[in-house]
Amino acid sequence: MVRINVNGEERQVDVPEDMPLLWVLRDELNMTGTKFGCGIAQCGACTVHVDGTPTRACQTPVSMLTPDSKITTIEGVKGKAAQAVQAAWQKLDVVQCGYCQSGQIMSAIALLTDNQNPTDQDIDAAMDGNVCRCATYVRIRAAIKDAAQTMRA
């Protein structure tokens, strides 16, 4: 049995230790908001927060986590940055297919939690690990700036 803390709740799962957090979330806990895109930490669709740090769940074996590691998924995000980001995403209709957007939003929340006035270079650096095949990048950039403005206000 492995004990993990997801969105503030302790969960016990009976899985092999090498199983990545991604599959624990999706297949064991039925939390499907976190997506499988590449499996090798190249697309960011599986981005969650572990103790606030954006983390690729597909390359995080559950054995790397402790029961104290605070895992936050798209289903459990809250707070000022999360609200501002999700509101900006909705205001600007960022999404197209939407499959990558959980990961995009998790990365954007982490960026804005640390930096409420990101430059274009900051946005490139924080978001280059998140692939969007629909290429919604123009709106992601605009939404991050919009959310940053909301947070500064």
Next chain:
Amino acid sequence: MLHHLIRHAAQNGFGEHGFPESGFAPGPLSAPSRRGFLKAIGVGAGALVIGAHLPMPALAAEAAPKIVGPADPRPHAFIIVAPDNTVTVLAKHLDKGQGIVTGLATIAAEELDADWSQVRGAFAPADQKLYANHFFGVQGTGGSTAVANSWDELRMAGAAARAMLVAAAAARWKVPAGEVTVSKGVVRHAASNRSLTFGELAEEAAKLPVPQQVKLKDKKDYVLIGKPDLHRLDHVSKTNGTAIFAMDIRRPGQVTAVLARSPRFGGTVKSVDDAAARKVPGVIDVVSLPVGVAVIAKNTWAAIKGREALTVTWDDAKAETRGTDAMLADYRKAAEKPGDVAAAKGDAEKAIADAKAKGGHVVEGEFVFPYLAHAPMEPLNAVVALNPEGGCTIWAGSQFQTVEQMVAAHILGCKPEQVKIETQWAGGSFGRRATPSADYIAEAVMIAKAYPKAPVHLVWTREDDIKGGRYRPLVLHKITAAVDAKGDLVGWKQRIVGQSFMAGTPFEAVMVKNGVDATMVEGASDMAYPVANLAVDAHTVASPVTTLWWRSVGHTHTAYAKEVMIDRLAKAAGKDPVAFRMEMLRDHPRLAGVLKLAAEKAGWGQPLPQGKGRGVAVHESFNTYVAHVADVSVDAKGQIKVDRVVVAVDCGEVVNPDIVKAQMEGGAGWGIGHALRDEITMTDGKVDQANFDSYLPMRMSDMPAVEVHIVPSHERPTGAGEPGVPTVAPAVANAVFSVTGQPLQTLPFSRGGIVS
């Protein structure tokens, strides 16, 4: 183009190459189970469906030339007004990000005079009779046809439903229907100051006859169509993780399967040693199928680990064993000889020779376009459960429902109507989810048949996707063209070599004429520039490597080759690239219109700093007209960056301008992203790329600013999903050409060392 062939297939059945005759039932499919369906979309068993009891009018697409679709309104197929006052519009087209659920709902809601806040979208069930794409004859999405195809049908459905609500209110109030008005989802009688919601009238309205004639709104009265700030219906669920894709379907007892496929295209299973795989914790079963070896497990991770532990020996007797370099060498050899004629006008050979002899200029170009994967963000997957009463239920981002029903029925030995499809939001497609063989759906159904104990979720990994074929074909173009001494384009000779993805499918009879696959030469054989002497021919080469339409299909390469050649010819003629095109597009007002608009908005003709370049391209695809102007920087080391793209688009009447804008933004990213670095190559028949570490997607830092300008129009609406792609890469190439003088004729650009 596409619609001709699919309609043909639907009417005549699929031949020897497609679905064996025993599995094909050309007759109408049964109506869906409405009760189950209403429950599935969450409006509850008490919902009332306007017109649900009425018999279906016959499809009459051919008999009604002025409209697309049946001549009479069919609100019952598309609109559900529930007692909770929601209006659900059923989308018969797949939404894979292009926003069609929103677009279709907008069209119906406009005529219904619904309030946007009460409008919902849902995917229609699989039912060829109710939901065929009128251009295809089968239920399916593609070719940027969805709005054009549903425009009349949904306006009439909305207007009919509105008329029924009005009639119900008039009857209840005992007033003339002419005194009843509808606005924002409220039905009113002003004189007596009475009003009712749609929900309050649904039950009574459902008992009334569907009007056979309806009056559609004047465009000037539109309140939803064309509105710039109407939000997408999926913009909340796709930002909080609640939108459900096929990948997220979890049925009781569901197992996960991954499939080991031949590493070479055309290879087959020779022998399997599954002993180690079966020992992997969580692995339930291993089954050998004609398409590969499936590992079935409790969860995805176990299935992946189980597959890694498999030892499969493959028989390569019929497999492709060449690398892409060898294939290209064979293409060049083929191009030395004339191909099958796709267009012949005047005498191109003579015109080019004459121009050369009389002070004109001849320009030659060889263009190489690589194989490209679609790589939608959601890897291909489907859940299949066998139904106790026979047939099965499929949960998938289904793009070709009728085809999938027929293929599944053939595999299971049931009737197509026993195959139910629960279409889900699709995490991208770009053409990949619509295959003439329903490839990944077929795999999932085969596995479910072999393992009938539980619902089976077939998951493709990203590696399966990148190595899995159905690529945009590898294509070679050789073009020789000439301007005369006055600088007029006088001759154009073009030879195209590539694979046909229509050959060997049910669509061949319609799409391949005189040996030429129309999708290989579209955009070339019908070139808009009025050259008096035009010769376009094509060689169709065969390979077990599977190929497929890929966002904007043949135009992905034909528009590129054409527009890059046009810039080289303009330069040879000493003419400005925009002016050269404008003088040739005098008889093409809509092409000229987008070219002029893009050039104006981009500031064409203004001087640029050192190291900056500006390029243009214009093209028609899928009845939509698009021009791009691209601005690039070229640094001291010759590395390029795309700074800005200005797009002008004319797609007729625009249903949702913000979604058209989004499609142009995304189309620009798609076109540039692949031009920069993407290619699928093979060594000895094995794909060299595996994942996003080697098939390199466009990322945030590559993305230029994109400005979109839409030409106001009341022409019939056309599509926006694909037409934003073809002209962006040649515009970038022409911008680089304007700085370096080097035409970019081998894709991707990284091959020329100008992109890191």
